[in-house]
Structures are given as structure tokens and as C-alpha cells.
Amino acid sequence: xxxxxxxxxxxxxxxxxxxxxxxxxxxxxxxxxxxxxxxxxxxxxxxxxxxxxxxxxxxxxxxxxxxxxxxxxxxxxxxxxxxxxxxxxxxxxxxxxxxxxxxxxxxxxxxxxxxxxxxxxxxxxxxxxxxxxxxxxxxxxxxxxxxxxxxxxxxxxxxxxxxxxxxxxxxxxxxxxxxxxxxxxxxxxxxxxxxxxxxxxxxxxxxxxxxxxxxxxxxxxxxxxxxxxxxxxxxxxxxxxxxxxxxxxxxxxxxxxxxxxxxxxxxxxxx
Numbered sequence: 486x487x488x489x490x491x492x493x494x495x496x497x498x499x500x501x502x503x504x505x506x507x508x509x510x511x512x513x514x515x516x517x518x519x520x521x522x523x524x525x526x527x528x529x530x531x532x533x534x535x536x537x538x539x540x541x542x543x544x545x546x547x548x549x550x551x552x553x554x555x556x557x558x559x560x561x562x563x564x565x566x567x568x569x570x571x572x573x574x575x576x577x578x579x580x581x582x583x584x585x586x587x588x589x590x591x592x593x594x595x596x597x598x599x600x601x602x603x604x605x606x607x608x609x610x611x612x613x614x615x616x617x618x619x620x621x622x623x624x625x626x627x628x629x630x631x632x633x634x635x636x637x638x639x640x641x642x643x644x645x646x647x648x649x650x651x652x653x654x655x656x657x658x659x660x661x662x663x664x665x666x667x668x669x670x671x672x673x674x675x676x677x678x679x680x681x682x683x684x685x686x687x688x689x690x691x692x693x694x695x696x697x698x699x700x701x702x703x704x705x706x707x708x709x710x711x712x713x714x715x716x717x718x719x720x721x722x723x724x725x726x727x728x729x730x731x732x733x734x735x736x737x738x739x740x741x742x743x744x745x746x747x748x749x750x751x752x753x754x755x756x
Contacts, residue, residue, distance in 0.1 A: 501575035504541055504741055506554055508571050509561045510580040516559060517592050524603060524661045524686045532557050532680060533689040534673050535586045537564030538738035543670055545741075550670035553677035561589065566735065570742045574749065586691035590664065590698065593689075597662065598626035606658050606685070607634040608651065609666030610695040617699035632658035641671065648679070656684040663688040666695030 495502060499511040509516060523531055534557045544551035554560055561584040562568045571579030597603040607615055615634045622629060635654050638647060655663055663685045665672045672690040680688065696702035 498577070500560075501571055501577065501579050503536075503562075503567065503571040503574055503579070504745060506536060506541070506544075507557075507560055508536060508567065508580065509559050509584065510571065510575065510578070512581070513584050513588055513592060516561065516584065516589070517596060520559070520589075520593055520687055521596050521600075524597075524600075526686060530663075530680050530683045530685055531559075531687050532676055533559040533561065533589060533687065534676075535563035535584075535589075535691065536560050536567050538566035539564075539734040540669055541567070541741065542734040542737045547670055549674050549677070553670070553673040556677060557673075561585075566738055566742075570738075570745075573742065574745055586689075586694040587697055589689060590691050590694045593662070594622070594626050594629060598628045601628035603662065604630040604632040604658065604660045605662045605664060606632055606655050606660040607664050607666070607695070608637065608655065609664075609672070610636060610699075611701075612636050614666075614695050614699040614701050617701065618695060621698065621700075632660045637667070643675070648675075652679050652682050656682075659684075661686050664695075665690045666692060668692060 494500070495507070499509065499515065500507040501510045502508075520531075520533070532553075534554055536554065540550075540554065544554055562571055562580050563583060563585050565583060568580060568583050573579070594605075597605070607618060615636060619631055619634070622631060633654055635651055637643065637651055643651065663676075663683060665676060665688060667675070667690070669690070669692060672692065676683075676688045676690055693702060
């Protein structure tokens with residue numbers, strides 16, 4: 486169970502408790518409706534993060550990351566393991582399908598384009614990737630205003646001056662939506678620590694989505710996506726970078742789910 490976190494509200498039936506995390510269980514369309522309603526409201530920034538088995542394992546030993554995930558306005562079931570765990574552990578039923586960072590990015594961007602009055606800021610990745618994103622977005626979603634971009638230093642933590650520069654750049658842009666494409670847990674912790682200072686309606690941490698959308702990294706095909714096997718394809722392509730999250734984190738995650746199931750069943754027998 487994550488520590489030092491507020492009690493989540495499960496009364497509306499849109500979230501379910503999964504290993505201590507308030508996982509979104511309603512549909513993608515319902516999620517996009519909620520987010521769209523928030524855009525343009527007074528700038529108390531809301532946050533969206535994506536939960537996968539690796540994130541759960543890392544959060545068990547990183548209180549700052551765990552706190553950020555639990556405090557998220559929306560925490561979507563990105564990984565197949567999280568989807569299955571939510572279904573097994575939720576007393577009132579779990580989510581029906583995965584919601585990936587790409588689903589959120591593409592779906593919300595389409596809605597923003599329909600509205601035609603929204604501005605976004607792209608934070609993360611490389612200048613090359615950001616440039617390709619701008620070009621493609623201008624073609625696909627010409628009514629979205631890209632108010633600014635920033636490619637921060639590739640290191641574990643930013644200096645105070647670097648952090649101040651990034652926050653100021655976002656706020657000066659007058660953006661409604663902040664897309665953050667760094668790595669976890671860096672991106673979630675950065676948003677969480679600066680949330681009260683960000684003058685955007687929504688801040689979404691979407692990781693590798695920047696590279697997928699820009700085409701600098703090829704996303705696994707639709708078949709692998711539907712079968713929940715994106716992890717296997719990505720592991721085969723980038724074993725040096727992804728082996729730990731797959732071969733170490735996955736067994737640990739399975740053990741956490743098995744332990745939670747056992748406690749649930751034993752608890753039910755003693756009532």
C-alpha cells in the first residue's frame with residue numbers, strides 16, 4: 486500500500502482500489518469528457534498519469550513517486566498487468582480495457598482540435614522529436630495552438646534554476662494543457678512537485694508517446710496492442726533499456742497481486 490497519501494474517493498464508481506492506487510475504471514470517452522470539462526476553468530492544475538506493473542513496483546520503494554500516483558486526478562490502467570490486477574482485486578469490477586498514454590494524447594488532441602480554442606505545451610524528449618511532433622500536429626490538428634516546447638536536460642533531477650526556467654516557460658505560454666514526455670518516475674514527480682505552480686488546467690505524463698507520435702520510435706502494431714503484448718515487442722527492440730522493467734518488475738508485480746488476492750480471500754473467510 487502506498488504511504489503518505491490521501492484517501493481516494495471511490496463513491497462515484499469511476500475508480501477502483503488496485504494495490505492501493507485509485508485506478509480509473511470507466512471508459513476512455515468518460516475520461517476525455519471529464520478532462521475536456523476542466524480545460525479553461527480556473528488554473529488549479531489537475532494531473533493524469535499512466536500506471537503499469539513497473540510503476541507499481543518502483544512506487545513501492547519510492548514514496549515521492551507513490552504519493553504522486555495516488556494524488557493523480559486520473560490514474561489510467563496502461564499496462565495489461567494493471568488491467569488484470571484491477572479486475573481480480575476490485576470488489577465491484579475493474580476496468581474493461583487498457584487506457585494508454587497514446588489513447589489519451591490522441592483522443593484529447595482530437596477534442597481540442599474540434600474546440601479550436603486551446604493551447605498546449607510540449608515538455609520532454611529531444612528538439613528533433615519535438616520538431617516532428619509540431620509538424621505532424623499542425624497537419625492533423627491545425628486548430629490546436631502549440632504555445633511552446635522545451636527539451637529539458639537528460640538527467641535524474643533538475644537544478645533549482647533549471648526547474649524554475651521550465652515552470653516559467655510553461656506559465657508564460659498561456660497553455661491550457663501540458664504534455665510531459667519524460668521517463669517515469671521523473672515526469673510524475675516533477676509534475677507533482679510543481680503542480681501548485683503550474684498555470685495549466687491539465688498536466689499529463691505520457692512518457693514514450695512523444696517518440697511514438699513523432700515516429701522516432703515505432704510503436705508496436707495494433708495486434709500486439711490488442712493482445713497486451715506491446716511490452717514483448719518493445720523488449721525485443723530495446724532489451725538493454727527495458728529488460729529490468731520486464732524481467733525484474735513483472736515477477737515482483739505478480740507476487741504483489743498474488744499476496745493481495747490471498748489476503749482478500751483469507752479476510753473473506755474470517756468474516
